[in-house]
Amino acid sequence: MEGNIFEKILGQDSLFIDRKAFDHAFEPSRLPHREHEVDALVRNLVDALNGHIPSNMLLYGVPGSGKTVVTRFVLGQLRQKGKEMGQIVNTYEINCRNVDTKYRVVQTIASQLARRGDPPVPFTGWPTDRVLETLVMRMNRAGGVHIIVLDEVDNLVDRAGDDLLYALTSLNTVLDNGRCSIIGISNDLHFTQHLDPRVSSRLSQEDVVFHPYVATEIQNILGERASMGIREGVLDEGVIKLCAALAAQEHGDARRALDLLRISVQKSEQRAQSKVDTRHVRLAQSQLEYDQVTPVLKTLPLHQKLVLFSICLNEENGLRNISTGEVYRTYADACGKIGIEPLTTRRVSSLLNELDTIGLIMARNVSKGRGGRSKQVNSAIPKAIDAISLMSENEPLINEASLGKYHLQGHL
Ligand SMILES: Nc1ncnc2c1ncn2[C@@H]1O[C@H](COP(=O)(O)OP(=O)(O)OP(=O)(O)O)[C@@H](O)[C@H]1O
Ligand SMILES: [Mg+2]
Structure with missing residues (x-):
């Protein structure tokens, strides 16, 4: 073989301008078709800047309907405004799929509030009450407002019950220098039915439902992302439309649509082609289906x-x-x-x-x-x-x- 085996691929012009625009963690600065949801969060969270306590909220919606990205966006703006106004705004985002016990959630928040010289709160081993006391002490010390986001919270409740939610929604009664509000995010509309009525009434003071995106909405989301991430003129007419239609059939999942578009471009690149057409989308769709079903079937x-x-x-x-x-x-x-x-x-x-x-x-x-x-x-x-x-x-x-x-x- 002549030359280095990486050379051919390295030299190949990418069809992407910025592949990061398609990462799941990418945070777009505009969120089309989520104006109402953003507005609902802003109207409530503005109390964090007014010296009041924002209501606890529950956000519902199918996977890929923008719950996480909208919440991150709004909290980012809130922190920025807080800074400008000289208000203390502490925000915490916990993914309850990964952090799935009461102890771990409280430990994670307490650790984020640690200052130099504080003894570390261990990952396990302390009585839960002691971790909770440490958290309250540190929240009082930090002062201001604390917004705790519990993403995919239904996972935690399924596994660990509603003890944590009870403790967190009671924090305002024990904080003397600080205010706290909880935002729970769930795929499951009926999630509060599994909760103790006292907890559910405290937690869902305000509910926001993220409706599934329809095909035209997904087209706009894809269009914006494509102009950031994909070279101009690369996508054939119909590519975005087909990705959006397929994802709309799949409960209106924007994540699925973005994955389809990214994989379609990759399919074309792998074939050293310079355009992406609907055949690449079909290939991308079967790959996604295959990747989704295979591990389930095998296990x-x-x-x-x-x-x-x-x-x-x-x-x-x-x-x-x-x-x-x-x-x-x-x-x-x-x-x-x-x-x-x-x-x-x-x-x-x-x-x-x-x-x-x-x-x-x-x-x-x-x-x-x-x-x-x-x-x-x-x-x-x-x-x-x-x-x-x-x-x-x-x-x-x-x-x-x-x-x-x-x-x-x-x-x-
Ligand atoms: N309105 C929008 N504009 C731009 N991008 C969006 C929009 N809504 C969702 N996305 C993108 O779609 C993907 C999925 O969104 P997100 O992770 O917020 O969904 P989710 O509702 O939290 O889903 P899950 O329930 O699976 O956690 C992300 O990559 C996000 O950037
Ligand atoms: Mg999410």
Whole structure:
């Protein structure tokens, strides 16, 4: 091989001007179609600058609807205004998917308030009350207003209960030099139903719902990002439109749309092409689907895999809308072939519900007349993905089951 193997790629002109514009952590300075949400936050948080206590807030919305980016933007502006006005504004952003215990959340905030000479609060080991006391002491010491953002807060409540929320929403009663307000962010509209009523009424003093973006809104978001991040003239007409349409179908997820656009450009670059067209978007879409589904398929528990295997097998045989009875028959047959005991129909029925919840199948109830109902299922796995091989990869029993002969119902 002539020359250094990196040279060819290094010399290639990138179609991006700034790939960072597509990083998930990128914070755009304009947020089209989120004016109402920004306004709701600003109207409430202005109390932080007026010497009052802003209400606690709950922000809801589907993934990719801009909850995190809007909150960061508003808090950034609030800190800046606070500085200009000589007001103390402390903000904390905790992602409760990573920081998922009461202790860790309190420890994280307390550590952010540490000053030189303070003893470090250890990651574990202290009684929770002691960490909480340290936090209150440091919040009083800092003074001013404290805005605590608990992003993806439903994760924390699922795992650790609502103890933390109770403690944090009580802080104002124990702070004598400082005011505190909580912003919870969640995907789950019904999240407060899992909370103690005292906690939920304190936390959701003001709710803001981020509606899912529609295709035209996503087009505008993509258009702005493209002009920052992608060289002019590179995108064929229709590329942004298609990315937006695909992401709009997927519950209006702006993150998904940005990923689609970035991967489409990369697909073109990998082929050393100078333009991006809708074929690249299609490639990007299948890659995203593949990346999304593959790890889930590979790591399903054995019986889940066998149930899904039974559905796939029937579909390979040309059958759609398979009844749960038919799924069970094939499943029991497969269990027999690999020498394991099948679960009860009741258990299999709940496994089907779980597969439906994680989006690998679509189940629907159909009326069978005279009040009878039955369930029909279809696979929701994209056609290009070979589910049975993927499930077999780290589960030899699936492979063994797939080698057997089955008596499947014929075409209906
Ligand atoms: N109105 C907007 N203008 C520009 N970019 C946006 C807008 N809304 C969302 N984005 C971008 O879309 C991506 C997803 O937004 P964000 O992370 O805020 O979603 P989210 O609602 O917090 O989702 P999740 O529930 O999954 O955490 C980010 O890259 C963000 O920059
Ligand atoms: Mg978020």
